[in-house]
Structures are given as structure tokens and as C-alpha cells.
Amino acid sequence: MRRRLLQSLVPMVIVLAVVAAVPLANYIATSASRTLFLSRSNDADWFATMAESPLQSGDIAGLRELAVRYHELYNTPVFVVDVDRRVIATSRSGVVVTEPDLDNALDSTLAGRLPAEPPALWPWRSGEMVVARPVVNNGRVLGAAVLRVPTERSREQVQRGLLLLLGGLLISIGAVVIGIVRPVTRWVLRPLNDLDNATHQVTRGALDTRVSTDGRAPELRRLGDSFNSMALSLHQARQREREFVADASHQLRTPLTSARIHIEGLSRLSPTARFALSDIDRLGRIVQRLSRLAGSDRPGDADGNEPPLDLAQAVKERLVGWKAVYAADDLELIIGEMVPGGVASELEVDDILDVLLDNAAKYGAPPVEVSVLRDGTEVVLSVRDHGLGLGSRDLKKVGERFWRSAHHREMPGTGLGLAIVRSEAARVGGRVVARPPIGGGLVIEVRVPLIEDYDL
Known part of the structure; x- marks a missing residue:
């Protein structure tokens, strides 16, 4: 019964813990993504400011040098495009602006719209984060500064956070099972355990055993009352059995004693009466054993001096x-x-x-x-x-x-x-x-x- 109760309660605790852990895991991944995005957005704004003059004058040598130094320092590629999506300056060659992630980012940025919030950084995914900022002069968009931010380190942080969350989840489940579920199970099953212990006591012969029914559920109270009634009936039956055997043996002792006295007198006249006297003595011993079997008399002390x-x-x-x-x-x-x-x-x-x-x-x-x-x-x-x-x-x-x-x-x-x-x-x-x-x-x-x- 205890195992079945635990088998129903423990999965419930696990499900509740998982339901509570899913939003926390999403918060960890989303928070890491937002933090990385905001930190690189400031750098993208700075590059957009620095690219305003070169885009107007066409002198992009300094801008290219800044992009290369930033790339070397932060391991983050940077490039600047004009309104026609031509790459004006870049920290590395081979930039393809038609890639889906870059194309979507440039569509929003060159149209002057706010960039969309990046997706959560889950450890089982890969790829770079695109951070784009428009280059604006007097309200007119001249181009865009784009950063392709590596996400490996942030994903590792998210992975560590999820592992810590999983460990905390397992510890919490264990603590709830040990601290709450098991005591609740014992409390629920305590009346049944009491009834089980009382049943074992009755089987060992303690027929005066009873179970308490105070403060119990109606079903358990009825079960306890039925058990007490059964134990009382068994106790009364055993008492009647012992009383019957004790009374019968007691009543037999007097006529047996009288019969023995008479047969002793006859034994002087007839040798056959001696056999009857032996049977009378045997009947007397049988009566004594019946009394002992019923528990009404104490067993007689054997004479230790008699030979084997x-x-x-x-x-x-x-x-x-x-x-x-x-x-x-x-x-x-x-x-x-x-x-x-x-x-x-x-x-x-x-x-x-x-x-x-x-x-x-x-x-x-x-x-x-x-x-x-x-x-x-x-x-x-x-x-x-x-x-x-x-x-x-x-x-x-x-x-x-x-x-x-x-x-x-x-x-x-x-x-x-x-x-x-x-x-x-x-x-x-x-x-x-x-x-x-x-x-x-x-x-x-x-x-x-x-x-x-x-x-x-």
C-alpha cells in the first residue's frame, strides 16, 4: 500500500517540479541572449556613429582599420553597408549579405525599424547573433553597421545554468519526497499499520488486542470497529472454550474421585477391579491435561527424582x-x-x-x-x-x-x-x-x- 501511494505521489511531485522548472530554464536562456544583445548593441551604435562621416565622404580606410582592431580584440566580425547593401568596410572578407539572418536584420535596420529581440540561446543550438544599427544623418539612413556576435561562451553559461537548475530540481524533488511525501504517506497509512500490527497480535493469541477508531476517516473507523468486534468475538469464544473445558474437568473430578474410592473397595474382593482402578487413574490424568490445555490450571511440577x-x-x-x-x-x-x-x-x-x-x-x-x-x-x-x-x-x-x-x-x-x-x-x-x-x-x-x- 505504501509503495502504491508513493508511486502515485512521486510522479505528481516530479510533474509539478518540471512545470515550475520550464519557465526558469526559458528565463535563463532568454536572459543570457538579452544580456549579450544589449552589450553588443552599444558597440554597434558606436560603429554607426563612426561610419556616418566615411559614408558621406567616401574615405573608409580609417573605418576599416577600426573594424579590424575590434574584430581582433573581441573576436567579433564587423562590417558596414550603404543603403544599397554594398559592403563599404569589413573586418574580414567574404561577407554575404544575402544570408537569411543578415538579410532580415538589414531589412529592418535600413527601413529605420527597431531590431527584433534575438531568440533564446539554447545550448543545443548553434550560430551567431546579428546586431545591426542604422547609420543616420539628419534623419536620413545612410547605411548600417552590423556585428556578427559569437554565442559559444554565452551558450556555455546557459548550459551551466541549466545543469545547476537540474541539480536543484533533483535536490528539491528529493527534499519534497523525504520531507513531505514520505511523512504524509506514513500519516495516511498509520491507521492501516495499526490495524496490521493488531492483526498480527491476534494471530499470536493476544485476543484482547483492540485498535483505536478516534479521529479516523469514516471508512477506517468502520474497518476498525469491525476488527474490534471480530477480536471481541474471538476472545469471547476462547473464553467460553476455556470455561467449558475447565468446568467439565472440574465437574468430572468429583465423580472420578468417588468412583475410585468405590473401586478401591472392590479391588480387595476382585482382581479385575484393579484394571478398572488403573483406567480411573488414567481418566483423572486426562481431566488434568484437559485443564492444562484450556489454560485453567498450572502444569503440575514433575518429580525430578523419578527415573527416566x-x-x-x-x-x-x-x-x-x-x-x-x-x-x-x-x-x-x-x-x-x-x-x-x-x-x-x-x-x-x-x-x-x-x-x-x-x-x-x-x-x-x-x-x-x-x-x-x-x-x-x-x-x-x-x-x-x-x-x-x-x-x-x-x-x-x-x-x-x-x-x-x-x-x-x-x-x-x-x-x-x-x-x-x-x-x-x-x-x-x-x-x-x-x-x-x-x-x-x-x-x-x-x-x-x-x-x-x-x-x-
Whole structure:
């Protein structure tokens, strides 16, 4: 926007500067021509006075000598003609009075009319200036004294003046652009810049960002009001989302606690109840993670004294149950390479693997392959399916809360599974990577830091 505004204002400034410079350039050339003409007119008047007596007496030797000396001194040819345009005295030979410029000058001078003002001395033109004065005696024209004035030096002066004018013009244009056009452009675009900065703040999660609409143009004021309304709606939606998750998790804690107490009592009578007790504990952890995901609770402090967790071993234990689930649905689950590697003990491997395998079964296609590898300072839990995969734009959005691919929106789900996985990985300094593998499908990698001093 700023570039477009400058592209429209700068040419306007240049045009105005050129319009103002043209009369100045014409003044420089015309002034130099007039100055040269007036200075040589005085000399022509003097020669006309000196030629009056020789034209009457016919003794022109002295007049010829004066013309030659003047020519040598000022490098300006001089000649005198009578009323019949015959050359009586000259400072150089070969004068042709029938040349157009001389003929016109003699017509006016011998007719007793005032000479015309010479044209402007532009540097790209050439030629001499003709200055003629009548030789008069008692009101009768006897002849004319003519000077052919060189103009090279005056044209050089005009050229220097035009160059100075051009330099001043460029400096003026630069000064106007820097001192006026750019500040005006910034002032005009300031509301849009404020709106752009506010939009970036909203995209970074600062939904309480607002723009000022005071003193703005009606169009910008309406745009600012629309932006503020949009940001308020997003802020309220985010608040309702967090309040819903926080309220739901809070409401679930009480029945889960009560259920755990009852199941603890039953666990003394039935060993099967112990598995239910484990699931209750897992539900409790899920509720805590939902609270953290909504931002309503602070993440619990991990016990730094707990030993690291062997990610490969934890995955293999969890896969025992998932193999039965996949087999019941006639899906193939392949257990790939399992390289031991120590990770933080607070990493919820069961929940992460449950989300990845459930997504692969629902949205992908068999076979589904699970592996644990080392990659430098990271341990990588990888789950690959052979489905349609995701496009490049969708791959960048994997892990965003409530986001779902356009191909899967008709299928059941909340769009929170991978967001929880990403949150769990980030809690131990890890990350989630989604990429298309060779041969098609989708690979979800959970990369967490390797604990180097873990004793395998």
C-alpha cells in the first residue's frame, strides 16, 4: 500500500517540479541572449556613429582599420553597408549579405525599424547573433553597421545554468519526497499499520488486542470497529472454550474421585477391579491435561527424582492391548524397530499412543506401523499409516486445537487428539512432526529429548 501511494505521489511531485522548472530554464536562456544583445548593441551604435562621416565622404580606410582592431580584440566580425547593401568596410572578407539572418536584420535596420529581440540561446543550438544599427544623418539612413556576435561562451553559461537548475530540481524533488511525501504517506497509512500490527497480535493469541477508531476517516473507523468486534468475538469464544473445558474437568473430578474410592473397595474382593482402578487413574490424568490445555490450571511440577522412562518398553507394553483392538477390526498393526531410549518419566506414553493409533485406524488405512528410533539427541515415536495423507497446507496445521482436515470433517471426532499429543510432548521439551512418507500415507512423529545418562 505504501509503495502504491508513493508511486502515485512521486510522479505528481516530479510533474509539478518540471512545470515550475520550464519557465526558469526559458528565463535563463532568454536572459543570457538579452544580456549579450544589449552589450553588443552599444558597440554597434558606436560603429554607426563612426561610419556616418566615411559614408558621406567616401574615405573608409580609417573605418576599416577600426573594424579590424575590434574584430581582433573581441573576436567579433564587423562590417558596414550603404543603403544599397554594398559592403563599404569589413573586418574580414567574404561577407554575404544575402544570408537569411543578415538579410532580415538589414531589412529592418535600413527601413529605420527597431531590431527584433534575438531568440533564446539554447545550448543545443548553434550560430551567431546579428546586431545591426542604422547609420543616420539628419534623419536620413545612410547605411548600417552590423556585428556578427559569437554565442559559444554565452551558450556555455546557459548550459551551466541549466545543469545547476537540474541539480536543484533533483535536490528539491528529493527534499519534497523525504520531507513531505514520505511523512504524509506514513500519516495516511498509520491507521492501516495499526490495524496490521493488531492483526498480527491476534494471530499470536493476544485476543484482547483492540485498535483505536478516534479521529479516523469514516471508512477506517468502520474497518476498525469491525476488527474490534471480530477480536471481541474471538476472545469471547476462547473464553467460553476455556470455561467449558475447565468446568467439565472440574465437574468430572468429583465423580472420578468417588468412583475410585468405590473401586478401591472392590479391588480387595476382585482382581479385575484393579484394571478398572488403573483406567480411573488414567481418566483423572486426562481431566488434568484437559485443564492444562484450556489454560485453567498450572502444569503440575514433575518429580525430578523419578527415573527416566524407556520409551520403547512403554510403547511395547501399550501395544499389547492395541494389537487385540486392531485384530478385532481386521486391521493390521506392525511393530517396527524398537530402539531403547530414556525420556522424561512424566511423558504420558499411553495417552499419546492411544491418540495416534486411534487416528490411524479412523482416518488412515492399514497397515499401521509403530516404531521407536533414536535421531541424534531425540527419541522418536513414529506411527505411520497408508491412507490418503494430508496436503502441504494441512500438514502445517496438524496439532492445532479443534482443527480437522476437510476430508475428515464428516467423521466423528473433536479435533483435540493431536493437540493433546502436542501439549504432552511440549511439556517435556518435545515436539510433534507430521510428514508424508515415501509410498504415500502419513507419518506422525513425537520427538522428545533423549536422556543420555539413562542406564539401559
